Amino acid sequence: DDALTLQLKWVTQAQFGGYYVAKDKGFYKEEGLDVTILPGGPDIAPVQVLAGGGADVTVEWMPAALAAREKGLPIVNIAQPFKSSGMMLTCLKESGITDPKTDFKGKTLGVWFSGNEFPFLSWMAHLGLPTEGGPDGVTVLKQGFNVDPLLQKQAACISTMTYNEYGQVLDAGIKPEDLVTFKYEDQGVATLEDGLYVLEEKLGDPAMEDKLVRFVRASMKGWKYAEEHPEEAAEIVMENDETGAQTIEHQTRMAQEIAKLTAGSNGALEEADYKRTVETLLAGGSDPVIAKEPEGAWTHQISDKALQ
Amino acid sequence: MTAALSILAVWLGAMGLNRRIARNEGPLYAIIVAAIFGITLLVLWEMVVRLYHVAPVILPAPSAIGKSLAANLPLLWGDFVQTILKGAVVGWVIGALAAILTAIAIDRSPFLQRGLLPIGNFVAALPIVGIAPIMVMWFGFDWHSKAAVVVIMVFFPILVNTVAGLKATDSLQRDLMATWSAGYWPSLLKMRLPAAMPFIFNGLKITTTLALIGAIVAEFFGSPTRGMGFRISTAVGQLNLPLVWAEIAVAALAGTLFYGIVALIERRVTFWHPSQRQ
Amino acid sequence: MSIITAQNVSLTFPTNDGPVHALKDVDLTIEKGDFVSFIGPSGCGKTTFLRTIAALETPTGGTLSVNGMPPDEARKARAYGYVFQAPGLYPWRTISGNISLPLEIMGFSRSDRAERVARVLEMVELSGFGGKFPWQLSGGMQQRASIARALSFDADILLMDEPFGALDEIVRDRLNAALLELWDRTGKTIGFVTHSIPEAVYLSTKIVVMSPRPGRITRVIESPLPRQRPLEIRDTPEFIEIAQQVREGLREGHSYD
Amino acid sequence: MSIITAQNVSLTFPTNDGPVHALKDVDLTIEKGDFVSFIGPSGCGKTTFLRTIAALETPTGGTLSVNGMPPDEARKARAYGYVFQAPGLYPWRTISGNISLPLEIMGFSRSDRAERVARVLEMVELSGFGGKFPWQLSGGMQQRASIARALSFDADILLMDEPFGALDEIVRDRLNAALLELWDRTGKTIGFVTHSIPEAVYLSTKIVVMSPRPGRITRVIESPLPRQRPLEIRDTPEFIEIAQQVREGLREGHSYD
Amino acid sequence: MTEIPAPALRMRRRPALYTGLMQGLFPVLVVLMAIIGVWYLGAFFLNSTWAQDQAARAGQPLGFMDLVSATMTQDRPVLPAPHQVAAGLWDGIFGQKITSKRSLVWHGWITLAPTLLGFAIGSLAGILLAVGIVHSRVMDMSVMPWAIASQTVPIVALAPMVIVVLSSMGITGLIPKALISAWLSFFPVLVGMVKGLRAPDRMQLDLMHSWNAGEAQVFWRLRLPSAMPYLFASLKVAVAAALVGTIVGELPGGASAGLGARLLSGSYYGQTIQIWSALFMAATLAAGLVLLIGVIERITLRRMGLAR
Numbered sequence A: 001d002d003a004l005t006l007q008l009k010w011v012t013q014a015q016f017g018g019y020y021v022a023k024d025k026g027f028y029k030e031e032g033l034d035v036t037i038l039p040g041g042p043d044i045a046p047v048q049v050l051a052g053g054g055a056d057v058t059v060e061w062m063p064a065a066l067a068a069r070e071k072g073l074p075i076v077n078i079a080q081p082f083k084s085s086g087m088m089l090t091c092l093k094e095s096g097i098t099d100p101k102t103d104f105k106g107k108t109l110g111v112w113f114s115g116n117e118f119p120f121l122s123w124m125a126h127l128g129l130p131t132e133g134g135p136d137g138v139t140v141l142k143q144g145f146n147v148d149p150l151l152q153k154q155a156a157c158i159s160t161m162t163y164n165e166y167g168q169v170l171d172a173g174i175k176p177e178d179l180v181t182f183k184y185e186d187q188g189v190a191t192l193e194d195g196l197y198v199l200e201e202k203l204g205d206p207a208m209e210d211k212l213v214r215f216v217r218a219s220m221k222g223w224k225y226a227e228e229h230p231e232e233a234a235e236i237v238m239e240n241d242e243t244g245a246q247t248i249e250h251q252t253r254m255a256q257e258i259a260k261l262t263a264g265s266n267g268a269l270e271e272a273d274y275k276r277t278v279e280t281l282l283a284g285g286s287d288p289v290i291a292k293e294p295e296g297a298w299t300h301q302i303s304d305k306a307l308q
Numbered sequence B: 001m002t003a004a005l006s007i008l009a010v011w012l013g014a015m016g017l018n019r020r021i022a023r024n025e026g027p028l029y030a031i032i033v034a035a036i037f038g039i040t041l042l043v044l045w046e047m048v049v050r051l052y053h054v055a056p057v058i059l060p061a062p063s064a065i066g067k068s069l070a071a072n073l074p075l076l077w078g079d080f081v082q083t084i085l086k087g088a089v090v091g092w093v094i095g096a097l098a099a100i101l102t103a104i105a106i107d108r109s110p111f112l113q114r115g116l117l118p119i120g121n122f123v124a125a126l127p128i129v130g131i132a133p134i135m136v137m138w139f140g141f142d143w144h145s146k147a148a149v150v151v152i153m154v155f156f157p158i159l160v161n162t163v164a165g166l167k168a169t170d171s172l173q174r175d176l177m178a179t180w181s182a183g184y185w186p187s188l189l190k191m192r193l194p195a196a197m198p199f200i201f202n203g204l205k206i207t208t209t210l211a212l213i214g215a216i217v218a219e220f221f222g223s224p225t226r227g228m229g230f231r232i233s234t235a236v237g238q239l240n241l242p243l244v245w246a247e248i249a250v251a252a253l254a255g256t257l258f259y260g261i262v263a264l265i266e267r268r269v270t271f272w273h274p275s276q277r278q
Numbered sequence C, D: 001m002s003i004i005t006a007q008n009v010s011l012t013f014p015t016n017d018g019p020v021h022a023l024k025d026v027d028l029t030i031e032k033g034d035f036v037s038f039i040g041p042s043g044c045g046k047t048t049f050l051r052t053i054a055a056l057e058t059p060t061g062g063t064l065s066v067n068g069m070p071p072d073e074a075r076k077a078r079a080y081g082y083v084f085q086a087p088g089l090y091p092w093r094t095i096s097g098n099i100s101l102p103l104e105i106m107g108f109s110r111s112d113r114a115e116r117v118a119r120v121l122e123m124v125e126l127s128g129f130g131g132k133f134p135w136q137l138s139g140g141m142q143q144r145a146s147i148a149r150a151l152s153f154d155a156d157i158l159l160m161d162e163p164f165g166a167l168d169e170i171v172r173d174r175l176n177a178a179l180l181e182l183w184d185r186t187g188k189t190i191g192f193v194t195h196s197i198p199e200a201v202y203l204s205t206k207i208v209v210m211s212p213r214p215g216r217i218t219r220v221i222e223s224p225l226p227r228q229r230p231l232e233i234r235d236t237p238e239f240i241e242i243a244q245q246v247r248e249g250l251r252e253g254h255s256y257d
Numbered sequence E: 001m002t003e004i005p006a007p008a009l010r011m012r013r014r015p016a017l018y019t020g021l022m023q024g025l026f027p028v029l030v031v032l033m034a035i036i037g038v039w040y041l042g043a044f045f046l047n048s049t050w051a052q053d054q055a056a057r058a059g060q061p062l063g064f065m066d067l068v069s070a071t072m073t074q075d076r077p078v079l080p081a082p083h084q085v086a087a088g089l090w091d092g093i094f095g096q097k098i099t100s101k102r103s104l105v106w107h108g109w110i111t112l113a114p115t116l117l118g119f120a121i122g123s124l125a126g127i128l129l130a131v132g133i134v135h136s137r138v139m140d141m142s143v144m145p146w147a148i149a150s151q152t153v154p155i156v157a158l159a160p161m162v163i164v165v166l167s168s169m170g171i172t173g174l175i176p177k178a179l180i181s182a183w184l185s186f187f188p189v190l191v192g193m194v195k196g197l198r199a200p201d202r203m204q205l206d207l208m209h210s211w212n213a214g215e216a217q218v219f220w221r222l223r224l225p226s227a228m229p230y231l232f233a234s235l236k237v238a239v240a241a242a243l244v245g246t247i248v249g250e251l252p253g254g255a256s257a258g259l260g261a262r263l264l265s266g267s268y269y270g271q272t273i274q275i276w277s278a279l280f281m282a283a284t285l286a287a288g289l290v291l292l293i294g295v296i297e298r299i300t301l302r303r304m305g306l307a308r
């Protein structure tokens, strides 16, 4: 079989259920592929792994991918299994925040960094809020790996994913009625998440192109299977988790939430979504995430062949 | 092949030069030798990156790092103040004082020593990566939690060294005190603390670098939007590797300076020890 | 009035190859104001006996009392000035600093300390070396510094373990005279280990001859010499007679081998 | 044939309170087979001079040659056996281990080592103590162990810094005799520091009297005594005459203070 | 004011059982009890805010005893109570098959192997460098400052890159983690050994000199024996550092298995009990290693006659 390595953006969890399903159910095998899945982590920059040759394909968020492209690392989106964004800001009701436009001033907000901060920064730029603190801006905390800052009331709001941290907040015993949430989708600042990226030069190699086509095809098959069978997908993820730290309840719920995000996608990037992401990122005020309209940052070369 | 050869040639040339200079006495020459060694390493690094076309997102060249350093001075200074002056130094001072005082306190009680030291070794072995999130949880996002991590990290190495040092008198020295019927405090202040100084400084020196690592690493687990650890983790995500390495260079410089200052004080305080007299 | 009484004192050291009987059944009485010399072949227990008197070792048998109390209490009452066989100066203090250390511990005032340090430095002929560190002195100078340190605080009992071993004859004579003068003037009780028969006879009111394996006392020789002893006394027949006795005692100790 | 020649040798130590002139303009010639004693008040530079001969210090002025080469080369040729003023035994080795250390370093065979260790232990009267560790011995025993160590490997030049200072008269006499016997039999050249005038006269073919501040040689006394010296030689008029000369030399050195 | 005991007093004989207890377990147990007491108090105070908030949200005021029990039984306590950690440890160590991914023994082993390898590499490097520094002026002048600088490099920042670079060179698994742990463990050994090798005093060196002992002989027969106490002291520090190194290496290494991965994943999901269990497992491991070195130390020093 042809070997191929996939670098995930984060640890083994149902967020990447489609790939694990494809591997476990033998979809990759059917395509003649031997896929190695490398879990990520907080300090792994997936594009760096790609550039270093540690992986052939990586899962990455588009803002980070475009930023890397502007830094001179030519990576290209070849498929987009996630249609919508799962990002949101979750606030305690007692903080008194009801409207982002007026109520964030002077508050402390938890944000993920390491390349995950771009959507937040664009949003704040949209709202015209400086992020250096002070009464007229917001104070930003580099949020750690968990939801503690909210539980400990160290921040008024924290970043959460619909499928992961939000569930953890609920698990911790806080009722949904005690929370206020702002989805990036609803605020009109959503950016594309969890796409598949490769180095541009690889696309020129027909053998590689063929492998990628088969990979995307099998992966999408996995995703659609996971969408329909979230419980089974969660179980597969559990089996692949080497840390033994995940709980089946949490992964099942995550698989269900992820299914909502992958729902509208057949794997091909929709140009409109791309445009919207780029616009959001360009409108970053004084310090936009990307300075100029990217070119060649995506291609249908693979997805067209994979999905015909 | 030629690349490898030219790299080898540079290395051999520089070391030959150093060997010649090292024959001279004096602190100035010591600095020159160290500098030549360092510069050689940097040149080799630059050569490797250029000759083998290493991708800048994997390993930037020293020249690129230098440029980034020069371009980001105010930023780097702010991070330095936040992480080193506030987090590391404050934590180190508190931790060292606490450790020395604790060592003296438990020194009077063999019971406490036998009880505390094994447990101390155990706590000292707690990896910081585990402690840091807990400290962030307890002491908040700002530098206080970083200082707390540093306190925990430096406490036990200094404690263990001090306790060992307080026992480092020889029997003749102790017998003398006994014949004078010296009380606890005089023999502590006038014999055992001075005799312990080489050990205490050993602990203090080792922990200078620990303090830096602790303060920087703790920022990975939550921080305000400044500090060296914060900058490093963010810049990696943005693939701004020259900035990452600029921060690392600042950390290395600060650490060397910190260590150097402590070593200088050690020289002053333990001038009588054979290892300082050579 | 007897100041030190030892009855059947024994001391055994356990070592990796069997116990060593450093002292066995030692009986001795020392009166106030006595100058007692201990003499005997190397390894016969002189140092060990001096150490038990100073409560630095605990006898494994027998009883020992100093000033009517156990040695340890006498030690706490600061009854002893001790000169060890090796100088044992603290390397982090200058010579003056070393000498003033016991004074600091015993709470002498700063000016009193300075005055005493100067006096004893003068006495051991080291004036001018107060500012040096121990490793900058010759062996004999270090030895003298340690004598000065033991003299500085005027303890009632002086225990000296070969204090003049590393000194030349002339300095030794002068220090002998100075020590006798001090003893005579202050009425201290002195225990003194030496290997020199003339020195022992010249200084002592009582000469204790010891013998090794097991360490024990083989002779105690009372000296009839007067307290005032000019150097010339060493040529008198009494002196030579006592020296002869001591030499015989020593021969006996060595005779077994 | 002259083995050691010193011409205008000077040595100055820098210290925190000014330079110390430990040696100044020292001239001396030592012939092969000489037994040279150094005597002089404490601090006069005896140890320092012995150390410069052994290339443990470098003179700051003058020239010094040993066996016709610089001292450092003689050292490399393993010309010296050195007994330091303090025993300096390595605490992690037993007495036997300490004595066999130089032998190991010089590559003697195991059986040869065992045989030599036994022989020198016997010579310094420490047979039976080979298995003990240094801190389990008395001061004098440690000193003898360090003498045994220096004798074990038969160096051509023996430098001994007050080797018998911590020993009683009887052992000392016996060791003196043993040393003389060794010297006579092997034709070694010996440099010997002592504070005892009779010892110096009894042992030496040449007695060097030194004086301090600055450290210098004030007299060199050639002894007319024969190489064979029974103990009784110490009562002969020649002996007493030489001793008198040495004493005078010493007095001169002390006279300035 | 107590007084320093004369040596003889310290040797006063006591009944064997009593001394055995006094010197061995008893003090440790007493101190342990004290710490556990403080810990319970801490758990009570740190966890009570949350318990009270929860009660307030539920509208049921808590009695004191209810509050106590509420603080000791939370799923995600700020500070887990000792018995919770003990239960977590017990379950992790004895409650699982040791091949299970939930077994702390399994994760402990995954961490231990690179630790031992890294410790071996690191201490060897430290010793060799120290030997070089003591014998060569050039090395002393040039290496030492850079060895110090190397330790101030925040290894946690470099670790991901090291792993990426090495894996791009095809080196994965044990070696990268071992290298990071070697990096952290060589320094204490270096510092301690340099000090130790320079510990012999002037007379001891002069003796060797007078015998014209070669550098090698001075080293083996004088410097090394004198350095032994220093060496063991630093080996103890180094082995703990090596463990930290491995754990750091495990954080980004795809967060797959090992105590570091366990710590991190516990962190993602706010599972404090899991964090503390892994932490204690790691500390136990380190303490065990330190103990082992202590035993070797005692045997060696006794053989050398240095332990009195």
Ligand SMILES: Nc1ncnc2c1ncn2[C@@H]1O[C@H](COP(=O)(O)OP(=O)(O)OP(=O)(O)O)[C@@H](O)[C@H]1O
Pocket: C135, C136, C137, C138, C139, C140, C141, C166, D013, D014, D015, D020, D021, D022, D041, D042, D043, D044, D045, D046, D047, D048, D049, D085, D215
């Ligand atoms: N390392 C040193 N630093 C400074 N001064 C020193 C040093 N070693 C020796 N001296 C000084 O040099 C002088 C001569 O010392 P040396 O040890 O040679 O005397 P010595 O004749 O052996 O005396 P003693 O009989 O007391 O051993 C002394 O005044 C001493 O203080």
Ligand SMILES: Nc1ncnc2c1ncn2[C@@H]1O[C@H](COP(=O)(O)OP(=O)(O)OP(=O)(O)O)[C@@H](O)[C@H]1O
Pocket: C013, C014, C015, C020, C021, C022, C041, C042, C043, C044, C045, C046, C047, C048, C049, C085, C215, D135, D136, D137, D138, D139, D140, D141, D166
């Ligand atoms: N700590 C110890 N452990 C074992 N044996 C010891 C110890 N201290 C002394 N000894 C032994 O006790 C005996 C007496 O030793 P001590 O030091 O009292 O002799 P000394 O008479 O002072 O001899 P010297 O004149 O040589 O100093 C010796 O045989 C010695 O080996």
Ligand SMILES: Cc1ncc(C[n+]2csc(CCO)c2C)c(N)n1
Pocket: A009, A010, A015, A042, A112, A113, A114, A116, A143, A144, A145, A146, A161, A164, A194
């Ligand atoms: C340091 C750090 N960075 C990011 C996340 C958030 N996170 C958890 S899952 C996920 C989605 C990845 O596709 C993201 C961004 C975090 N918790 N900690």
Ligand SMILES: [Mg+2]
Pocket: C046, C047, C048, C085, C161, D138, D139, D140
């Ligand atoms: Mg003795």
Ligand SMILES: [Mg+2]
Pocket: C138, C139, C140, D046, D047, D048, D085, D161
């Ligand atoms: Mg001398």
